[in-house]
Amino acid sequence: xxxxxxxxxxxxxxxxxxxxxxxxxxxxxxxxxxxxxxxxxxxxxxxxxxxxxxxxxxxxxxxxxxxxxxxxxxxxxxxxxxxxxxxxxxxxxxxxxxxxxxxxxxxxxxxxxxxx
Amino acid sequence: xxxxxxxxxxxxxxxxxxxxxxxxxxxxxxxxxxxxxxxxxxxxxxxxxxxxxxxxxxxxxxxxxxxxxxxxxxxxxxxxxxxxxxxxxxxxxxxxxxxxxxxxxxxxxxxxxx
Numbered sequence: 359x360x361x362x363x364x365x366x367x368x369x370x371x372x373x374x375x376x377x378x379x380x381x382x383x384x385x386x387x388x389x390x391x392x393x394x395x396x397x398x399x400x401x402x403x404x405x406x407x408x409x410x411x412x413x414x415x416x417x418x419x420x421x422x423x424x425x426x427x428x429x430x431x432x433x434x435x436x437x438x439x440x441x442x443x444x445x446x447x448x449x450x451x452x453x454x455x456x457x458x459x460x461x462x463x464x465x466x467x468x469x470x471x472x473x474x
Numbered sequence: 475x476x477x478x479x480x481x482x483x484x485x486x487x488x489x490x491x492x493x494x495x496x497x498x499x500x501x502x503x504x505x506x507x508x509x510x511x512x513x514x515x516x517x518x519x520x521x522x523x524x525x526x527x528x529x530x531x532x533x534x535x536x537x538x539x540x541x542x543x544x545x546x547x548x549x550x551x552x553x554x555x556x557x558x559x560x561x562x563x564x565x566x567x568x569x570x571x572x573x574x575x576x577x578x579x580x581x582x583x584x585x586x587x588x
Contacts, residue, residue, distance in 0.1 A: 370491060373574075386542070390574035392576070394579070397582050399584075400582075401478075401480075401565055401579040401580050401581040401582050402517070402565065402567075402579040403478060404576050404578060404579075405577070406573075406576075407576060410576050448516060448517070452574050453519075455522060455529070455530040455532065456530065456532065457522070457530030457532065458532075458572070459505070459522050459529045459530060459572045460522075460531050460532065460573065460575075461507065461519040461520070461530070461533070462509075462517075462519065462567075462571055462577060464516040464517045464518075465516060466515065466516045467516050
């Protein structure tokens with residue numbers, strides 16, 4: 359089975375500074391990786407995904423992620439953090455279901471706190 | 475284009491009652507997924523459905539839980555005889571196809587069992 363790990367429960371960063379939220383993956387075959395964000399009492403919003411192609415993926419709200427095959431990582435980044443970026447971030451990997459189709463297997467989430 | 479809709483947003487049930495959670499996928503999406511988020515945890519896959527078919531229910535508890543996606547109408551996640559441990563946020567997602575497609579999530583139903 360595929361899996362992802364988010365080693366940090368919480369990341370604190372000052373507004374205007376760059377931010378990184380870490381994710382490493384373990385897959386057999388080609389990895390299909392996703393980042394989602396969850397605001398309090400809301401659903402998950404899709405940020406970006408890596409399927410194939412460029413290792414640097416650009417997504418919504420100024421976020422980007424870098425796929426690194428040698429380090430099996432897919433870290434989420436933003437050059438300049440905003441207070442409004444404070445939320446819970448989930449990394450996910452596509453996992454093939456034995457019955458057909460796919461599911462997402464999520465990491466445990468990283469709480470991002472951006473302070474003034 | 476409306477997103478994935480779920481209702482109710484909040485549901486309170488007493489132990490032993492039934493809970494019915496509804497999910498309407500995005501327009502044009504025929505693939506529906508249900509996930510559960512327990513407090514302080516990530517989302518866990520429960521079941522994957524296409525119209526009138528359950529494709530994979532490997533994440534569903536063996537008893538009391540069932541899901542359907544009829545030809546007409548929303549997908550339903552049904553929990554019979556709820557227990558306190560069922561208290562969680564239940565999210566539905568949809569995609570237009572299978573494969574590495576983006577899954578778009580609804581706002582969730584927060585179930586509280588008293």
